[in-house]
Amino acid sequence: MFSSAPGPIGIFDSGYGGLTIFDKIRKAMPGYDYIYLGDNARTPYGPRSFEVVYRFTRQAVEKLFDEGCQLVILACNTASAKALRTIQQKDLPLWDPDRRVLGVIRPTVELIDQISTSKHIGILGTNGTISSGSYSMEIEKMFPHITVTGEACPMWVPLVENNEFDSPGADYFVRKHLEHILHVDPEIDTLVLGCTHYPLLMNKIRAFLPSGITLFAQGEYVAASLKDYLRRHPEMDARLTKQGQCRFLTTESAAKFSDAASVFLSHSVEVEQISID
Numbered sequence: 515m516f517s518s519a520p521g522p523i524g525i526f527d528s529g530y531g532g533l534t535i536f537d538k539i540r541k542a543m544p545g546y547d548y549i550y551l552g553d554n555a556r557t558p559y560g561p562r563s564f565e566v567v568y569r570f571t572r573q574a575v576e577k578l579f580d581e582g583c584q585l586v587i588l589a590c591n592t593a594s595a596k597a598l599r600t601i602q603q604k605d606l607p608l609w610d611p612d613r614r615v616l617g618v619i620r621p622t623v624e625l626i627d628q629i630s631t632s633k634h635i636g637i638l639g640t641n642g643t644i645s646s647g648s649y650s651m652e653i654e655k656m657f658p659h660i661t662v663t664g665e666a667c668p669m670w671v672p673l674v675e676n677n678e679f680d681s682p683g684a685d686y687f688v689r690k691h692l693e694h695i696l697h698v699d700p701e702i703d704t705l706v707l708g709c710t711h712y713p714l715l716m717n718k719i720r721a722f723l724p725s726g727i728t729l730f731a732q733g734e735y736v737a738a739s740l741k742d743y744l745r746r747h748p749e750m751d752a753r754l755t756k757q758g759q760c761r762f763l764t765t766e767s768a769a770k771f772s773d774a775a776s777v778f779l780s781h782s783v784e785v786e787q788i789s790i791d
Contacts, residue, residue, distance in 0.1 A: 521752060522547035522761070523740075524578030524586035526571070529557035529675050530771070531711030532589030533778035535618065538733030539587070542741055546758040549581050553790065554766035558671045559592040560640025560709075567642060571597035572605060573790045575615055577763075585750050587740065588617045591708050592640050595619065595648035614750060621739035622706060622732050623652040626660060629728055633657075634701040637664045638691065639708035640671060649708060663702060665695035667709075674711040677777065679718065688718045696724070706730045714778070763788050 523546055525536045536550050551574055553559075559567050571593040578586050588594045594617030601615050626635055637649045644664040653662050669687040673679050696702060705727060707713060713731045720729065744751045760783070764771040768785040776782040 521582030521584050522549045522758075523752070524548075524575075524581070524583035525550045525589050526553075526574045526578060526586060526593065527551075527588075527590040527710060528553050528559040528570075528592065529671070529711070530554070530774045530778055531671070531674065531709060533775060534710050534713045534731075534733050535587070535589035535736050537779055538737040539740060540758070540760070542734075542737040543744075544758060546752065548758060548760045549578060549583060549763065550760065551578055551763045551788075551790075552765070552771060554675075554764050554771060556765065556791075557675060558640065559590065559596075560642040560666075560668065560671060562592075562642065564596045564646075567592060567596040568600050570791075572601060575601060575605075576609070577788070577790045579609065579613060581761075581763075584613055584752060586613075586615045587736070588615065589710055589736070591618060591648075591710065592642040592646075593617070595643045595646035612749075614747075616740070616743070618710070618732055618736050619648055619652055619708075621736045622708075622730070623649065623656060624739070625735055626653060626704070626706070626730075627657045629730060630660065630704040632701050632703040633659055634661045634663070634699055635704040635706060636695045636699065636702045637662060637706050637708045638667055638670075638695070638712060639664065641666045641668050643708050649706070661699065661701070663695055663699045665691050665698075667691045667712075670715060671709065671711045674714050675774075677774070679714045684715065684718050685722075688715060689722045692719065692722050696727075702727065704728045704730055707732065761786065765790055 644666040
């Protein structure tokens with residue numbers, strides 16, 4: 515069904531947020547080809563049902579496989595929470611059992627115990643990520659002694675997607691959710707940014723965050739985890755001997771995506787508009 519030749523690493527997100535993951539992965543592993551796919555026409559995924567997120571994510575993964583990817587990273591916490599397990603267990607055996615789809619939640623969870631001193635952590639995420647309980651379940655399996663509090667922040671993704679993340683209007687929504695989660699559990703000493711869009715709100719978050727609380731962004735940790743994964747699975751390693759190439763695909767406006775990429779990546783990119791539904 516799909517090409518068996520070594521191909522680029524696919525990176526998927528519902529919008530622009532996955533660019534924060536892509537940026538760290540490419541800096542850590544420049545000698546690879548990459549294809550980034552943003553389903554911007556259907557973002558945000560956070561409020562959508564499990565069934566819809568699974569269907570949209572499945573379509574995106576299939577498109578990246580069609581483009582030659584052997585390995586796809588779901589650089590979207592909502593897709594990782596609502597679709598990853600079903601794709602791994604149901605779809606991959608039918609498509610091609612030698613291909614792989616990985617998420618961003620497990621690499622994040624693996625490091626939590628090393629970072630938190632109080633063993634009370636907070637997860638800031640979309641409605642979909644928080645309601646799925648994926649972080650709580652993964653942490654419970656690995657570190658049952660850690661107390662987890664989730665906080666859904668439904669306006670944070672639209673603020674980022676509409677380039678309002680550094681505006682005065684963002685202050686209310688950032689302060690509101692930080693105050694609430696720290697009121698629910700005042701012992702929290704680590705806050706996980708459980709959405710790839712949220713690093714662009716980092717300055718706002720720090721401005722309203724009490725001292726002594728660690729902010730945990732995912733990009734570098736996911737990149738390190740992927741690098742280790744490829745070391746342990748050389749059959750998936752399609753490393754090149756030159757500087758790798760990158761393609762960017764979007765389901766919405768190529769021009770709009772290119773403008774957004776200049777904010778997320780500090781440089782513009784060439785983008786192809788496609789359809790995956």
